[in-house]
Amino acid sequence: MWQTHEVFNQAPPLRGWNPFASDAALQAAIAREGAAWHAEALARQGGILGSAETSELAASAERRPPVLISHDASGQRIDRVVFDPAWTALLRLLYRAGVHASAWLEPRPGAHVARAAAFFLHGQIEAGSLCPVTMTFASIPILQRERALFATLADRLRGREYDARELPLSAKRSAMIGMGMTEKQGGSDLRSITTSARPLGAGGRGGHYALVGHKWFFSAPGCDAHLVLARTDEGPSCFFLPHWLPDGRRNHVRIQRLKDKLGNRSNASAEVEFEDAFGVLVGEAGRGIATIMEMAAQTRLDCVLGSAALMRRALVEAIHHARHRSAFGRALATQPLMRNLLAELALESEAATALAIRLASAVASPEDPLARAWRRIVTPAAKFWICKRAIAFIAECMEVWGGNGYVEDGPMPRLYREAPVNSIWEGSGNVICLDVLRALGREPEALEALLAEFADAAAGEPAMQRALAGLASQLHAPADAQWHARRTAMQLVLLAQAALLRRHAPTVVAETFIAARLATTGGQVGGLLATPAAAQGLLARAWPG
Structure with missing residues (x-):
């Protein structure tokens, strides 16, 4: 027996972590949006999701995709889709957490925020199982209006035990x-x-x-x-x-x-x-399209939550890797250019999380003009911007891993392949931006409330005030509205994120975001922060350790 080399300087797999307990931004968001009562349950959920066993479920569900069995042994048409047992186990976690229905069928203040946080946590571990849960959740308000039909479904929709059996609903x-x-x-x-x-x-x-x-x-x-x-x-x-x-x-x-x-x-x-x-x-x-578009408002929010979740997981993996990997005699996480990149990624991830949770809180008050603005105007804009940004964001995190990030042994390829679906599903970029324009035209009262909120948050901040003036100018140029629809959606989201961070995040987070996204042309690629002053605070907040 002989040995060619010793294995060292390889980052260990991320195991035994709690995606709720380690996320200061998420904890702060649920507290201010009225769901602090759910923190203990989210911490328990985070402990289960961060375990090595659940990570293996996620990997197994993707390695063994579903299979169609069109006929049985006797030639009878059955059209049955067979899933790996890991898929069933993952859906059981979602149903036990009530992600499929509880906010609608067990309402209380902050219920939609609590549900969004649970969705966000699960999305960091395995995203495919979120799809049917999203559609189930979005269907409930539609079905509730059909009294006779809903009476036959309510108990099953309320059920917390996922039932994979091939049986009639009854x-x-x-x-x-x-x-x-x-x-x-x-x-x-x-x-x-x-x-x-x-x-x-x-x-x-x-x-x-x-x-x-x-x-x-x-x-x-x-x-x-x-x-x-x-x-x-x-x-x-x-x-x-x-x-x-x-x-x-x-x-x-x-x-x-x-x-x-x-x-x-x-x-x-x-x-x-x-x-x-x-x-x-x-x-x-x-009136079917109007019915479905109402449903789409919720599924688009889940696209935002799902993309923000993928960003958060990719960020944690990148920071974890950089802290355990050395190059040229120094840990990656201590090197200035890597710190610039990781700090900017942490900044963008926190902004995405804050926005997603704020949008979830708006679901409970659809008639309030300001809540309606966040739901009807900002949600599709966020669906465009956050889902689009997630693709490049995860590519940057994959690059932190180097060649290891491109190999299927780790989580990065799965995260990267998953990212584009949220940008495509429920309306690709151009479709969504045109919907933003429609909402701006049809919701003048909501738009007025939104701009007033942005103006209040921008007080004393010249970069925000200039960005807001630019948005207002763009909104008053209807002849060019479609040509600039993507820019309009982007400006709406960046101002919304800046407003949220300025009001609720530590000063270093808010000021760095405004400087990087509104005062300069930053954000085109990661690692463009102007000074290193904020890096330590951003990284410590993003991933303690």
């Missing part, structure tokens, strides 16, 4: 709801759908219909039911499509194949066809 302990909107010819243009629905009887709201057509992206085919769009005589309409018929047979939803996706591999996405599939009309006929 026989299950909990329920999971998916979405099916886009078709081959349309994508984000939902008005171009060709799937048709004909009434089985009188029709109308709550009536039964038969659907014929297809969906190009059918999110989470393992769900118990889906909300889908189909065309009636009145126009695009929304339908509740259960996977089992009232007589106990399977609904006529044929899975053609599962998507072979870049990321989000633990979660199944399918192409399906409807062969007189049974559906129940939700809302008014012809």
Whole structure:
């Protein structure tokens, strides 16, 4: 036996950490937004999520993606999607934490913030399992308005025990709801759908219909039911499509194949066809797109939370690596250029976290003009900016690891592959920015309240005041509005983040953010902070140790 070398100067895997207990920014955010009562539960959840066992579940769920079994041994069509046991274990964690429903069905002050924090924690460990939980959560306010239908679903939606069994909803302990909107010819243009629905009887709201057509992206085919769009005589309409018929047979939803996706591999996405599939009309006929857009307001918030979570995990991994790896005789974390990069990444991660939690708090007060502004104007803008920034952010963190970051043995490739989905799903960048413009035009009272809040936060800060004046000038140039829509969305988000940090974060965080994002052209790449003065405080706050 002989030995060629000794292994040293390799960073140990990040294990046994608590993503809640180590996150000062998240703890402060839930306290100020009314969810301090949930801190102990979040700490317990963080302990479970940070364990080596849960990390292995996350890795296993991606290594063994779901498989479609179209027929059974006797040749009967079953359209069953089989998941790795790790997927089921991860969904059990989410359901026990109430991420799928509790904020709606067990309401109390701060409930949406508590739920957002739990979602954010889970997203740092495994993001694919968040997708069906997001859709289930977003479907509940829509379904609650359908009294007869919701009466059959309420107990299952409230259930905290995830039930993976292939059974009709009436026989299950909990329920999971998916979405099916886009078709081959349309994508984000939902008005171009060709799937048709004909009434089985009188029709109308709550009536039964038969659907014929297809969906190009059918999110989470393992769900118990889906909300889908189909065309009636009145126009695009929304339908509740259960996977089992009232007589106990399977609904006529044929899975053609599962998507072979870049990321989000633990979660199944399918192409399906409807062969007189049974559906129940939700809302008014012809108002399906309006119904779905209401749902999208919540799913877009979860895109922001999910991207902020990926950023936070990537940041922690980068700092952990830099503290345990040496180059040229010194620890990476002590070298000036690396400290500049890590400090700026910490700054951006905290700003994303603060914004995501603030947006969650606005869900509970939809009629308040200021809360409505955060929900209707800032949420889509944040969906554009935070989700877009996460891709480059995680690439920077991967680069901190060097070659090890590019190898599947570690978490960085999974985080990097996961990042683009939030930027694409529920409207890609241009679609979202056009929605921001629509919201600005339709919500003048909300916009006025938002600008007033920004102005108040900018008092005595010249860089913020200049940025706010620039935004106001842009908003008064409707002829060029579409051309500058991305810039407008970016300016809204940066001002929102600056306002939140100036009011709530330590001075070093707020002042450095304003200097890096509003007073200069910083943020184009990481590591452009002007001076080293703030680095120690930013890094110590981001990841104690």
